Amino acid sequence: MKKFLKVAILMTLTGTLLVGCGGPGDQKAGAGKDTTIKIGHVEPENRSTHQALVHFKETVEKDTKGSVKVEIYPNGALGGDVQLTEAVATGSLDAALPSTSVLTAYADDFGVLDMPYLFTSSEAAFNAMDGEVGDYFTKKLAEKGLVNLGYTYNGPRSTTTNVRPIAKPADLQGIKMRVMESPIFIDYYKTLGANPTPMSFTEVYTGLQQGTVDAEENPPSLILANKFFEVQKYLSLDEHTHNFLAFIMNKGKFDSLSKEQQDALVKAAKAYVKEQRDMELKDNGEAIKKLQEAGMQVNSLTAEEKAAFRTALSSMYDTYRNKFGNDIFAKAEKYNK
Incomplete structure (x- = not known):
């Protein structure tokens, strides 16, 4: 209907x-x-x-x-x-x-705008x-x-898991991560040793609840609105992508x-x-505060910790610089200074 x-x-x-x-x-x-x-x-x-x-x-x-x-x-x-x-x-x-x-x-x-840690x-x-x-x-x-x-x-996309907080690239090793059906998001998690699982957004809550996936990533406001705090323990504010x-x-x-x-x-x-x-x-x-009140353990990544992720993704960046051309990356990255 x-x-x-x-x-x-x-x-x-x-x-x-x-x-x-x-x-x-x-x-x-x-x-x-x-x-x-x-x-x-x-x-x-x-x-x-x-x-x-x-x-x-x-x-x-x-x-x-x-x-x-x-x-x-x-x-x-x-x-x-x-x-x-x-x-x-x-x-x-x-x-x-x-x-x-x-x-x-x-x-x-x-697709450049989906690159993790671009900004x-x-x-x-x-x-x-x-x-x-x-x-x-x-x-x-x-x-x-x-x-x-x-x-x-x-919003700034951040990571929730049931396994452990995410503070360094190695923390993603082996984690079953729900991702959008995006080649860039899949490559991101594969590069860092996670197991990306493309899944419709409407299936995420059930997937987390049943253990089909261990983790997901979304802006805190969406994490709160969809009550992922009921089926996730940790929220790591890595802000890997700005949507x-x-x-x-x-x-x-x-x-x-x-x-x-x-x-x-x-x-x-x-x-x-x-x-x-x-x-x-x-x-x-406000969503971050409410997620903490709901029982989630929240950690916020420092600028140095985020930079370590960007360094770990250098091979992925090389691939997409060749695909899209370095010019658009240079345009984006100059705003980080």
Whole structure:
């Protein structure tokens, strides 16, 4: 039934959006007229992605004096990240917030952003995504007919286990680690001697509970929201990856707006990104405290300990520098200084 509802909603959107959304070649014949922007994402309504997006909706509608209405479809109501991205690219959906991990289908080197310990802090990651690194990928998306309005933050990914705290590379030896179905994440854990097991996110709790896997990695806010503390003993704040979502919009839809509407949208999106990131950092800090209160043993890695992981991954970095080219790595790494 749930699958049927998703299909039904998407079919309805397809019928209504093809008129106003279209492909990249659409002209601005209707520029300035009243319009509706439909946005899909997979996050639950209590997450910063959605909560700040509600403020974005209010701002856009106010600043355009109601000429632009915004409708938000959370919880994967219109499909997962892959389906949402495809819908925006084809014009059957106006906008979405997919993880940059799935955008490798549009530009292979988006995979660089999944590299463990690429950034030394969330601040370095933010500066990179608001600077040359973000600009680089935004141009890649533009080539595919996608306008990018900014990069929101999905949190610093950290590790939970039932075996032992993770403080040095050798601590991962032999651990059965649940990972996303990402070649980079699989290579990361294989390089450090763990046994990576690709598994759907919806199966993680049961997998941990039954011992199919010993460990998983996610931002603390998601670890708390999904109650992994009930089936995990240790939380190691290694912050190995800083995850981002791209706020993408169909170019045909964007071009159909008047200059005033576009300016209002871009301005509101910039404010949205800042608010969402601030909320996510705050949520993660509060989540760590709550996870400790729930009984998890928490250890935080020092800068030196994180650097040791990066050194242990040198062979993996060599492989992906050859694959993606050193230029994009250099762009990213200069923000760590």
